[in-house]
Amino acid sequence: MIFNSLGQRLAPWALPVALLAVWQGAVVLGLLSTRILPAPSAVLAAGWELLGSGELWTHLAISGWRAGVGFAIGGGIGLLLGFITGLSTWGERLLDSSVQMIRNVPHLALIPLVILWFGIDESAKVFLVALGTLFPIYLNTYHGIRNVDPALVEMARSYGLSGFALFRQVILPGALPSILVGVRFALGFMWLTLIVAETISASAGIGYLAMNAREFLQTDVVVLAILLYAVLGKLADVAARGLERVWLRWHPAYQAKAGGQ
Amino acid sequence: MTALHSIRQGIPLAIERIERSFGERRVLKGIDLHIPAGQFVAVVGRSGCGKSTLLRLLAGLDQPSGGQLLAGSGSLNPVREDIRLMFQDARLLPWKRVIDNVGLGLSGNWRQQAEEALAAVGLGERAHDWPAALSGGQKQRVALARALIHRPHLLLLDEPLGALDALTRIEMQQLIERLWQRHGFTVLLVTHDVSEAVAVADRVILIEDGRIGLDLPIDLPRPRHCGDARLAALEAQVLDRVLALPASPPQAQALSPCQPSCAGRYDRIAISYRRSNDMTIKAINVRNQFKGTIKEIVQGDVLSEIDVQTAAGIVTSVITTRSVRELELQVGSEVIAFVKSTEVSIAKL
Numbered sequence: 193m194i195f196n197s198l199g200q201r202l203a204p205w206a207l208p209v210a211l212l213a214v215w216q217g218a219v220v221l222g223l224l225s226t227r228i229l230p231a232p233s234a235v236l237a238a239g240w241e242l243l244g245s246g247e248l249w250t251h252l253a254i255s256g257w258r259a260g261v262g263f264a265i266g267g268g269i270g271l272l273l274g275f276i277t278g279l280s281t282w283g284e285r286l287l288d289s290s291v292q293m294i295r296n297v298p299h300l301a302l303i304p305l306v307i308l309w310f311g312i313d314e315s316a317k318v319f320l321v322a323l324g325t326l327f328p329i330y331l332n333t334y335h336g337i338r339n340v341d342p343a344l345v346e347m348a349r350s351y352g353l354s355g356f357a358l359f360r361q362v363i364l365p366g367a368l369p370s371i372l373v374g375v376r377f378a379l380g381f382m383w384l385t386l387i388v389a390e391t392i393s394a395s396a397g398i399g400y401l402a403m404n405a406r407e408f409l410q411t412d413v414v415v416l417a418i419l420l421y422a423v424l425g426k427l428a429d430v431a432a433r434g435l436e437r438v439w440l441r442w443h444p445a446y447q448a449k450a451g452g453q
Numbered sequence: 454m455t456a457l458h459s460i461r462q463g464i465p466l467a468i469e470r471i472e473r474s475f476g477e478r479r480v481l482k483g484i485d486l487h488i489p490a491g492q493f494v495a496v497v498g499r500s501g502c503g504k505s506t507l508l509r510l511l512a513g514l515d516q517p518s519g520g521q522l523l524a525g526s527g528s529l530n531p532v533r534e535d536i537r538l539m540f541q542d543a544r545l546l547p548w549k550r551v552i553d554n555v556g557l558g559l560s561g562n563w564r565q566q567a568e569e570a571l572a573a574v575g576l577g578e579r580a581h582d583w584p585a586a587l588s589g590g591q592k593q594r595v596a597l598a599r600a601l602i603h604r605p606h607l608l609l610l611d612e613p614l615g616a617l618d619a620l621t622r623i624e625m626q627q628l629i630e631r632l633w634q635r636h637g638f639t640v641l642l643v644t645h646d647v648s649e650a651v652a653v654a655d656r657v658i659l660i661e662d663g664r665i666g667l668d669l670p671i672d673l674p675r676p677r678h679c680g681d682a683r684l685a686a687l688e689a690q691v692l693d694r695v696l697a698l699p700a701s702p703p704q705a706q707a708l709s710p711c712q713p714s715c716a717g718r719y720d721r722i723a724i725s726y727r728r729s730n731d732m733t734i735k736a737i738n739v740r741n742q743f744k745g746t747i748k749e750i751v752q753g754d755v756l757s758e759i760d761v762q763t764a765a766g767i768v769t770s771v772i773t774t775r776s777v778r779e780l781e782l783q784v785g786s787e788v789i790a791f792v793k794s795t796e797v798s799i800a801k802l
Contacts, residue, residue, distance in 0.1 A: 347544040350512060351558035351599070352534070361557070365548040442548040444585045 230412040235419065238412040247401075252420070255386060255397040258314065259424075262321025263382050267375070270326040274333025278367070279359075284334075291330060299323040300388055312393035317386065324385035325378035332374025336367030369443060372436050379428040383421060398424075463491035463639035464532055464607040466511075470520035473506050480506050482663035483520065488656075493633055493640045495650030497691065498660040504643045507660070508611050511641065512538040524607075537605035541612045543592035545584040545599075552580040555599045563602070570598040574628060590621035594628070601632060608633075610642040614649065620755060626653050630675070647695070651688045652677055659694060667694050680776030742791040743768050747784050750777065761790045 212232050218224040219231035226234065242248035273291060276283040299320060310316035340363050348362045390399020398417050405413035440446045466488040473481040480503040488494055496504045509515040511522060513533055522529045529536075545554045555567040571577050574594040584592060593613055600608060610629070614622045630653050633640055644650050650657045651671060659667035669691060673683055745763035757777045761768045768790045782788070 343540070343542070343544055344546060346514060347540065348546075348557065350514060350538055351603075353558050361549075362546060365546070368548075442550075442583045442585065 227409070227411065230415060234412045235415045238410070239416050242401075242413070242416070251396055251398050251401045255390065255399070255424075258317045258390075258397065259321060259382050259386050262318045262386070263325050263378065265318065266322030266325035267329045267378060269322070270329030270374070270378070271333050271371070273326075274330045274337065274371075278334045278337030279363070288334070291327075295327045295331070299385065303388070303392060307393065317389040317394070320389045321382055321385045324381040328377035328381060329371070329374040332370045332377070333367060336370025336374075337363060339370065340366035368439055369436075372432065372439065375435070376429065376432045379432055380425070383425045383428070387421060462606050463489075463637055464535060465490040465525045466607065466639060466641075467523040467525070468507075468511075468520075469523065471507070471510065471517050471522065472519035473503070473510060473515070474518045480663055481510075481517075484660070484663075484665060486658065486665065488639060488641070491637045491639055493630075493642070493653065493655045494658060495642045495644060495654035495656070496658045496660060497644060497647055497650045497695070498666075499695065500645060502660045503663050504660050505611055508538070508609050508641065508643050511607070512536060512609050514538070532606065534603070535606040536609065537600040537603050537607075538609040538611065539593075539596055539600050539613045541615050543584075543589075543596040545592055545595055547584050549584075550580070551576070551582050551584060551587070551595055554584060554595055555602055557599060559602070566602055567598075570602040571595070573601065573632065574598045590617050590625065593617065593625060597625075597629070597632075601636075604636070605638055607639045607641070610640065610644075612644055615645070622649070623755070627676075629653065634675075647691045648684075648688050651684050651691065657687075657691060659691060661695070667691065678773065678775055678779075680772060680779065741797065742789045744787075744789050747782060747786045747788060750782065750784060752777065761788060763790065 215224075215229070216232050219226065219229070219234075230238075239248065273287060277288045277291070278284075302323070303320070306316050306319055310319060344362055344366065345358070348358055353361060386397075387399055390397045391403050394400040394403075398420050402414050402417035405411075405417070436446060466486070468484055468486040468488075471481055471484045472479065484507065496507065498504045506515065510517050511529070513529075513536070524532045545551075546557065549557070552564065552567050552571065555570055556563045559566075568577060568580060571580055574597050576591060576594055576598065579587065579591065579595075584595070587595065596613070614625050617625060626649060629640075629642075640654075642650070642654060647657075654671055657667070657669045657671060658665055659669070669687065671687060673681070673687075677684060743761065743763035743765055745761040745768065747759055748762045748767065749760040751758040752774055755774060756771050757774045759770045759772065759777070759782065761770060770790055776782075
């Protein structure tokens, strides 16, 4: 029994560990030049060194700050716009087609313009992240509210709920599964946007760390930066899943998932 | 029982020349109906006859095109808070636990009341479950508790038992009847099931073509039980009236094929029932009857299955166990099994 469940837990890690072993072996045997790909041990050592000097924390903190602030601004605006268009027909008429038009512009195409507007300091990066996270959350909030079961709204009205109470007790919880899907999409866009923004123009952050290392041919640091993005992306996804498990615990689909893990 | 204690307080209803049109289509064509306080009225009719529309008007979910709805002699609006509607589907909020669903729209200290209301419908134990964990019948009982906690003076029921299985239906009918007797509110039950209407109501209203076609008092003592001959006669009276008019559009359900359960069982005429009293065993001279002798009785707690050997083969009937005892049925008894022509499906062999 114990071995069985342990095996099930370890199974997903078997392939990554095997790949790392092959990678390490290939470098040690000289099959792979360290100029192309450094050994995993070298990446680990680089990480340890940067951690020791405190440099890594500085870069992580600044990247995390940009991502967080951008996500909060973009997500907040997306949520608000989604509420407005989802709840009022006039809001939809006035805003929806404009938002859809802006949405179809790839936000990374705006980088030259953004640099002209904001220069190359923090506000440019935060602006790009906000723009990247706004639309997934807007779309899913709008869609979620429009798909709240009208039979439930009718029932709640016949039980005397209206205005904010109706919104808080019926419409918002009904739209929440869809909004959280939007949050997960937005978190993906958040890191993607940040990577691009930081590699173009920055004096700190993980993207800067990677670009700087490229200048000095430090492949180990470049690989470390890429791995850090992967870890941060995974952490954001875990956080979003955590929200789903707390807020959607009434939902049979999420109960089944929680039971299965 | 402090929250749900007995105060006999129903709303007397006066429905005067009520009309409702949807575009060109006139659904209600001037309905006049007076309902005394505390009466249990069942409204029956073909689907699309306007019975649910009438209920939605009374619930304030829709506005009439003409005529007026009165509570006694005054307007219905001031007593809107005392009217509660129970829908065909339970419509529980899936993100609120059972007890929070019952307390929907209440403020202040309602938890005690909600627990009592849940106990009254027999679900006191499930207060902290999610609605998704309940069966269909349990969800409807929660919806009933949610309606009752407001101590309604008028309870509107829109086919609340339509989606439930036979046994659960009978339980729910008895529960609603009991709670009505205790609290004395006025009840308007819309149903497509004539036998249900006759079994629980004081009065059956038939709506046909947007007008009242039949207003039949049911002066039978309670508790009533399914096998009663007088109930069957009243039911036949309503059904004859419903079927006398040609169905305008032909109803798909009348053409539905034989249930899978009877395919391949040509040696038995298997008849499916929605309710136990859709088929009963008694010597009443009607069409669609099979004379025979009882071959086997399988007794259950509530319902019993009776196999009758007839010239056409074995006919299986499900009736209440109480009826088996009261009719003194046993293996070998000579009986006549009769079925409603509307309940017989035909399949080509």
